[in-house]
Amino acid sequence: MKEKRYVMGDAAIARGALEAGVRVVAGYPGTPATEIVDECLGVPGVHVEWANNEKVAFELCTGASLCHVRAMPVMKHNGTNFVTDFLMHVNFTGIRGGLVLISADDPGGLSSQNEEDTRILVHQYAHLPVFDPCSPQEAKAMVKEAFDLSEKTELVFCLRPVTRVCHARGIIEFEDLPKDLPAAHYEPDRERFIMSAVEMPKFGGVKRPQIRHRWLNEKQALLQEIMEESLYNWIEEGKGKIGLVGCGMGYTLIKEAEQYLGQKLPLLKLGTLPLPRKKMKEFVQGLEKVVIFEETEPFVEGLFKRIFHEEKVEVEVLGRSGFVPSDGELNVQMILETIAKAAPGVKVTQPAVPALDVHIPIRTRTQCVGCNYRGILNALKQTVRKYKGIVAGDIGCHDAGSFRPMELQSTIYCMGSSVPMGSGMVLAGVNRPVFAFIGDSTLYHNGILGLMNAANNKINVNVILGENTVTAMTGFQPHPGTGVTLAGEKTTPVNVPKLAESMGISYRVVNPYDIKQCREALEAAIKEEGPSLIVSSMPCYLLSTRQGKKVFEPREVRLDPERCNGCMICINDFGCPAISINKQQKKIGIDPMICVGCALCVDVCKRGAIS
Amino acid sequence: MKMDVVITGVGGQGNIFASLVISQYAMNKKLNVLGAETIGAAQRGGSVVSHIRISDGTIFSPLISRGQADLLLGMEYVEMLRHMRLLNPEGTYLLNAMRIPTVLNNMGLDEYPTTEEILQAAKKYCPNGHVIEASALARKLGNIQMTNVVMLGALVKIMPFFDYDEVKWLVQANSPTRFQEANVKGYEEGYELIRNN
Numbered sequence: 115m116k117e118k119r120y121v122m123g124d125a126a127i128a129r130g131a132l133e134a135g136v137r138v139v140a141g142y143p144g145t146p147a148t149e150i151v152d153e154c155l156g157v158p159g160v161h162v163e164w165a166n167n168e169k170v171a172f173e174l175c176t177g178a179s180l181c182h183v184r185a186m187p188v189m190k191h192n193g194t195n196f197v198t199d200f201l202m203h204v205n206f207t208g209i210r211g212g213l214v215l216i217s218a219d220d221p222g223g224l225s226s227q228n229e230e231d232t233r234i235l236v237h238q239y240a241h242l243p244v245f246d247p248c249s250p251q252e253a254k255a256m257v258k259e260a261f262d263l264s265e266k267t268e269l270v271f272c273l274r275p276v277t278r279v280c281h282a283r284g285i286i287e288f289e290d291l292p293k294d295l296p297a298a299h300y301e302p303d304r305e306r307f308i309m310s311a312v313e314m315p316k317f318g319g320v321k322r323p324q325i326r327h328r329w330l331n332e333k334q335a336l337l338q339e340i341m342e343e344s345l346y347n348w349i350e351e352g353k354g355k356i357g358l359v360g361c362g363m364g365y366t367l368i369k370e371a372e373q374y375l376g377q378k379l380p381l382l383k384l385g386t387l388p389l390p391r392k393k394m395k396e397f398v399q400g401l402e403k404v405v406i407f408e409e410t411e412p413f414v415e416g417l418f419k420r421i422f423h424e425e426k427v428e429v430e431v432l433g434r435s436g437f438v439p440s441d442g443e444l445n446v447q448m449i450l451e452t453i454a455k456a457a458p459g460v461k462v463t464q465p466a467v468p469a470l471d472v473h474i475p476i477r478t479r480t481q482c483v484g485c486n487y488r489g490i491l492n493a494l495k496q497t498v499r500k501y502k503g504i505v506a507g508d509i510g511c512h513d514a515g516s517f518r519p520m521e522l523q524s525t526i527y528c529m530g531s532s533v534p535m536g537s538g539m540v541l542a543g544v545n546r547p548v549f550a551f552i553g554d555s556t557l558y559h560n561g562i563l564g565l566m567n568a569a570n571n572k573i574n575v576n577v578i579l580g581e582n583t584v585t586a587m588t589g590f591q592p593h594p595g596t597g598v599t600l601a602g603e604k605t606t607p608v609n610v611p612k613l614a615e616s617m618g619i620s621y622r623v624v625n626p627y628d629i630k631q632c633r634e635a636l637e638a639a640i641k642e643e644g645p646s647l648i649v650s651s652m653p654c655y656l657l658s659t660r661q662g663k664k665v666f667e668p669r670e671v672r673l674d675p676e677r678c679n680g681c682m683i684c685i686n687d688f689g690c691p692a693i694s695i696n697k698q699q700k701k702i703g704i705d706p707m708i709c710v711g712c713a714l715c716v717d718v719c720k721r722g723a724i725s
Numbered sequence: 726m727k728m729d730v731v732i733t734g735v736g737g738q739g740n741i742f743a744s745l746v747i748s749q750y751a752m753n754k755k756l757n758v759l760g761a762e763t764i765g766a767a768q769r770g771g772s773v774v775s776h777i778r779i780s781d782g783t784i785f786s787p788l789i790s791r792g793q794a795d796l797l798l799g800m801e802y803v804e805m806l807r808h809m810r811l812l813n814p815e816g817t818y819l820l821n822a823m824r825i826p827t828v829l830n831n832m833g834l835d836e837y838p839t840t841e842e843i844l845q846a847a848k849k850y851c852p853n854g855h856v857i858e859a860s861a862l863a864r865k866l867g868n869i870q871m872t873n874v875v876m877l878g879a880l881v882k883i884m885p886f887f888d889y890d891e892v893k894w895l896v897q898a899n900s901p902t903r904f905q906e907a908n909v910k911g912y913e914e915g916y917e918l919i920r921n922n
Binding site: 467474517689691695 | 736745758759762772785786790812833834838845850861
């Protein structure tokens with residue numbers, strides 16, 4: 115039975131996988147891919163889980179695939195970076211049950227620490243095929259086909275949806291789910307699945323890595339053949355000698371831009387890697403130049419140049435190597451401006467809109483009102499100021515402590531880098547107290563390795579664990595410290611004090627709603643030689659509120675305007691959105707509509723003006 | 726026919742609920758619908774925008790381009806201004822009289838424009854606008870979170886595209902059971918709010 119539903123691209127991808135008979139889905143939360151895992155939940159016989167990290171998810175899915183079961187690891191681009199080592203082995207061994215890697219990219223870094231193009235990693239580096247969808251509907255179809263093709267070619271297939279596909283909503287046709295899924299079975303095949311530098315007698319003693327590399331290279335011809343016939347690449351006819359090429363979302367935006375063009379230009383829509391060589395050659399016949407629109411790097415552009423060089427085709431190839439802006443997300447304006455530049459004869463008519471004659475303040479994100487991180491961050495801010503400390507930061511809700519007004523963390527890179535980076539600062543001999551601030555989901559992702567390293571090498575770094583017992587930033591996914599699985603089954607949460615004990619690290623558990631206690635613990639940690647751990651432990655306020663649980667007793671917070679002298683400490687060192695300064699009166703105000711009564715600001719104020 | 730709608734606000738104001746109701750309404754009318762949302766990091770008090778594209782023809786991009794929106798729903802002053810240029814100056818806007826200062830405003834390092842400046846700029850850009858006290862009404866009804874349903878009620882009043890009873894049913898159907906009654910009330914009073922304007 116077919117049914118039409120209005121759902122997010124991520125749900126369309128999940129549905130495609132379920133209709134293809136996926137049996138194991140594992141991922142680590144990351145915008146814009148998170149909802150794909152969530153949406154797979156609830157189908158009998160399909161195991162869906164949040165893994166500690168993307169590498170664990172990918173390896174787990176590969177194990178399932180080797181038992182002839184279809185599996186899908188789900189991650190955002192940073193996760194794909196993290197699994198590169200494994201990817202560079204599984205590409206050589208190949209797989210058994212269909213294995214489709216979802217690697218979601220976030221052009222423009224809308225919800226990311228960086229922007230990047232994982233097509234390069236998966237296709238150029240690992241020589242694996244990639245589908246680049248132009249819409250939620252196409253993403254669904256691609257996932258289904260990728261499972262079949264993965265089995266046919268014995269290779270991992272990758273779907274690379276961008277944010278505007280993942281978080282678009284569209285009308286999606288839901289088809290029936292398969293009734294019977296094939297049973298798992300395993301047969302050893304050590305020549306494939308033991309990746310080791312061992313001589314292969316069959317190949318005159320050549321070592322296995324080289325032979326497996328040869329195997330992967332030989333697969334490329336089959337992939338080429340498949341993509342030449344793929345329904346995700348097509349040519350649309352048009353007038354003139356200038357052609358447009360749209361890859362994935364680039365195609366969609368060109369179609370949107372067409373309404374403003376005086377004529378239809380020849381258009382090549384691309385959705386696959388490897389590229390369809392024959393179709394490319396056919397498209398450029400009679401053209402002088404082509405302009406390629408792709409997210410984000412000039413990757414297809416580079417392949418065009420190489421292929422046309424090999425094929426001795428003379429055509430000018432332009433794209434994101436500079437002709438189209440080389441950073442950020444594509445948009446209709448950018449496409450129209452580029453077309454005007456590439457084809458000055460084509461009339462571009464986009465309705466002009468007047469400028470807006472008013473200053474629009476920028477809105478940066480911060481922690482929620484009532485968030486427990488604000489307490490420990492304030493205690494840390496005070497301590498850092500007093501002792502000239504440095505703070506290495508990490509990924510998670512606490513990262514907003516690095517923005518104005520707090521400006522506390524001095525570094526933020528990727529998952530788990532806080533503790534090793536802080537360790538390095540200590541080892542460099544800065545002679546100042548060094549802190550590393552990390553959340554619990556990030557600790558279990560891989561941050562624990564840095565902690566263990568600090569313990570093992572006796573590095574005098576002070577690690578603060580913001581233990582809110584959930585992956586809050588991406589929407590409250592459970593992790594090994596939560597005590598419950600994605601499917602809602604109870605498990606044993608990791609006991610951090612015991613973990614610290616086993617590593618020989620001194621630890622102090624504090625309540626982040628008690629700033630004084632936090633400060634004392636931080637000072638004690640500084641005075642101690644060797645690594646120390648502060649466990650700032652309190653469930654996420656937002657999640658607890660939604661669950662009807664209290665993490666503090668809310669009370670009415672009052673300001674005594676007589677005592678407030680406008681010193682700004684409660685704003686600069688605390689940054690609660692409910693507190694603002696009145697410049698004329700040189701006094702702060704607390705907005706009762708925003709305040710949730712956590713009363714942390716009472717402890718922050720040095721003049722006793724807040725009670 | 727086409728109807729491009731932009732909903733702007735601050736994380737937590739209920740953009741997505743409003744966007745789902747509008748999208749489902751269009752879907753029930755057998756029209757094509759395509760939407761886009763900024764979510765994720767934007768949940769934490771950041772700027773949030775939803776695009777909803779409705780048409781009886783093919784829709785390509787989930788994002789509305791400059792000057793194309795027929796309707797702009799502003800749940801907060803500066804968030805509406807931030808996306809105002811997506812609106813066709815001949816279109817319509819519906820603005821909630823609500824200011825949520827930014828972190829830098831709170832610090833006194835950036836100015837939040839005055840209400841007069843905001844309303845003037847909006848009017849100069851697009852003459853056809855309605856400014857309503859949706860959050861104040863929601864608060865009076867017991868929960869500021871109902872701002873979105875109040876806005877939906879007002880929206881139905883000003884846009885003949887929407888049918889009062891059908892949207893009301895969708896507001897109810899999309900609300901958690903314990904909020905159904907209150908949300909429907911908010912919707913009804915939001916509809917009346919425009920008549921009283």
